Amino acid sequence: GAVVSQHPSWVICKSGTSVKIECRSLDFQATTMFWYRQFPKQSLMLMATSNEGSKATYEQGVEKDKFLINHASLTLSTLTVTSAHPEDSSFYICSAEEWGQYNEQFFGPGTRLTVL
Amino acid sequence: AQKVTQAQTEISVVEKEDVTLDCVYETRDTTYYLFWYKQPPSGELVFLIRRNSFDEQNEISGRYSWNFQKSTSSFNFTITASQVVDSAVYFCALSEAPRTDKLIFGTGTRLQVFP
Numbered sequence: 001g002a003v004v005s006q007h008p009s010w011v012i013c014k015s016g017t018s019v020k021i022e023c024r025s026l027d028f029q030a031t032t033m034f035w036y037r038q039f040p041k042q043s044l045m046l047m048a049t050s051n052e053g054s055k056a057t058y059e060q061g062v063e064k065d066k067f068l069i070n071h072a073s074l075t076l077s078t079l080t081v082t083s084a085h086p087e088d089s090s091f092y093i094c095s096a097e098e099w100g101q102y103n104e105q106f107f108g109p110g111t112r113l114t115v116l
Numbered sequence: 117a118q119k120v121t122q123a124q125t126e127i128s129v130v131e132k133e134d135v136t137l138d139c140v141y142e143t144r145d146t147t148y149y150l151f152w153y154k155q156p157p158s159g160e161l162v163f164l165i166r167r168n169s170f171d172e173q174n175e176i177s178g179r180y181s182w183n184f185q186k187s188t189s190s191f192n193f194t195i196t197a198s199q200v201v202d203s204a205v206y207f208c209a210l211s212e213a214p215r216t217d218k219l220i221f222g223t224g225t226r227l228q229v230f231p
Contacts, residue, residue: 105163
């Protein structure tokens with residue numbers, strides 16, 4: 001089956017630093033990847049959609065300069081939280097859509113970010 | 117506006133009981149998709165089902181079954197003979213044309229199955 005990995009699975013950082021989270025599709029090519037954010041005991045909120053080789057599309061209210069997304073290849077997308085603050089602490093989940101399999105997303109295991 | 121409502125925040129059952137998780141959706145479009153995902157304590161979302169708006173047939177997969185009723189805008193999920201391993205948060209989600217890849221999630225229902 002289609003597998004999506006995320007790295008790291010958890011990270012703790014100091015306020016003001018930047019953190020990069022990787023999302024990889026391990027056994028398929030993903031033309032589109034999605035980044036979600038989930039606060040404790042809450043739902044997933046789509047942050048942005050990234051397509052390989054083009055700029056990401058951000059949802060309303062998501063700061064694109066704070067959450068930098070790069071989809072450099074068909075198997076890798078990265079989310080960089082720049083100048084992280086405690087309010088950025090959350091569970092970040094990516095998903096990937098397999099090329100040719102429109103509307104079926106495979107989710108990664110998530111990355112828990114804690115900003116001190 | 118598109119919206120997914122899961123009114124049940126938490127449900128607790130004893131093993132072998134049947135349990136139904138409710139999902140009510142709102143959409144302006146006639147073309148849309150409905151999904152159910154399971155999120156165990158590990159955090160990874162597990163895809164359970166996808167249903168398009170033109171297919172109102174109910175579905176059964178082992179102990180899982182889904183009841184899609186357009187008349188009431190509901191897409192309910194039933195687990196028969198629940199097991200401890202079913203304990204998780206279950207999310208219902210909606211996507212609609214033209215962005216059928218954009219998932220709108222409900223707030224989730226936490227199911228606890230006790231032995």
